[in-house]
Amino acid sequence: MATIRAKILALHRIESYPGESLPELLVIADQSTLEENPEWFDDEVKKTKESVGDDSAAWAVLDIELDEAAVMAALYPRHVVSAEITGSDR
Numbered sequence: 001m002a003t004i005r006a007k008i009l010a011l012h013r014i015e016s017y018p019g020e021s022l023p024e025l026l027v028i029a030d031q032s033t034l035e036e037n038p039e040w041f042d043d044e045v046k047k048t049k050e051s052v053g054d055d056s057a058a059w060a061v062l063d064i065e066l067d068e069a070a071v072m073a074a075l076y077p078r079h080v081v082s083a084e085i086t087g088s089d090r
Helices: 031-036 038-055 068-075
Strands: 003-013 024-030 056-067
Touching: 003 031, 003 038, 003 068, 024 031, 024 038, 031 038, 038 056, 056 068
Parallel strands: none
Antiparallel strands: 003 024, 003 056
């Protein structure tokens, strides 16, 4: 099974009441991007944190692995059409 590795910057904003906001996924870089331009992700994280400022309650960088076949299936879904043959002309 081939995997796609990536890093994601996640944010949870300060809430006025519990459950007001969901976590946000703001910056993502796949393994190729990180290898070819390792500074890009760190620079984008810094810029994003500066733009959000004091509105954040928590930040995290998530290391994730995605199944390549699942990503390809989402990009190129196969639509299956089912049909039933009826009648006496069989």
